[in-house]
């Protein structure tokens with residue numbers, strides 16, 4: 001595997017210009033990917049009306065924040081989805097090629113009734129809720145997103161877990177013919193993989209999201225179904241999921257494999273533990289106008305009351 005350091009964040013999002021230059025140098029020298037290919041095709045940006053509405057009524061949730069949500073445009077044009085390129089505009093520019101119908105998720109591992117979930121069963125579920133959460137990226141930016149989703153627990157509960165299941169792993173689609181980033185050598189191994197401890201996966205804040213702003217999930221946000229774990233850095237919220245497994249051992253996770261000293265398995269948002277190359281004390285609010293400023297990063301991204309008990313007695317510096 002090539003020597004690779006997580007190249008985020010961009011210079012405009014942090015103060016250290018040198019880091020930005022390092023990132024560009026990396027991009028130019030990365031095998032098989034010309035820097036020019038990261039330039040987004042802004043002229044083709046879709047608007048909210050271009051997306052299909054969800055056809056069930058969506059419940060409100062007490063878990064939603066009352067902070068103002070970012071506009072649909074911010075949410076769908078500033079993305080991380082390396083399967084479509086490493087630039088923030090690349091997913092919007094390149095993810096139109098992804099076919100999301102038909103789509104199913106294979107569920108297996110330590111369960112007595114492995115099976116397959118058809119995406120339509122979730123899209124038509126009466127359990128769909130709006131969850132307005134702040135997404136805090138490890139790159140020190142955030143935005144507030146009105147997801148539509150179903151508690152992950154209500155999906156996992158359909159499976160008869162074996163006693164030794166302690167973790168849940170997730171896997172993204174591998175389809176290089178539709179995912180331009182998978183045809184380029186960024187140094188990431190595909191599929192993108194993630195994992196949670198079973199109690200984190202079963203927590204009521206954890207959802208499988210199938211939409212934003214009442215519309216079906218835009219491809220660049222992880223269509224047709226992605227994880228959202230609001231108290232963890234954004235990279236835990238894996239997109240375009242095709243596989244879920246119950247496991248006994250802590251599963252391997254993509255960014256932890258790339259840089260174990262920089263990206264832990266837990267990756268709980270924590271302003272007290274800086275990234276080795278930048279501060280995590282504050283975050284840039286993506287967007288302009290009332291957005292565009294910085295805010296203090298909150299422990300567990302503001303969900304301390306709900307999730308701190310999951311980590312009682314644990315050293316959060318060691319288990320970062």
Ligand code: MTE
Nearest residue numbers: 079080081082137172192234235237238239
């Ligand atoms: N999932 C896959 N499969 N590939 C990715 O590159 N990027 C992660 C996460 N999920 C990523 C992924 C990162 S770093 C972040 S911050 C969030 O998706 C971004 O989600 P958004 O683009 O919907 O804001």
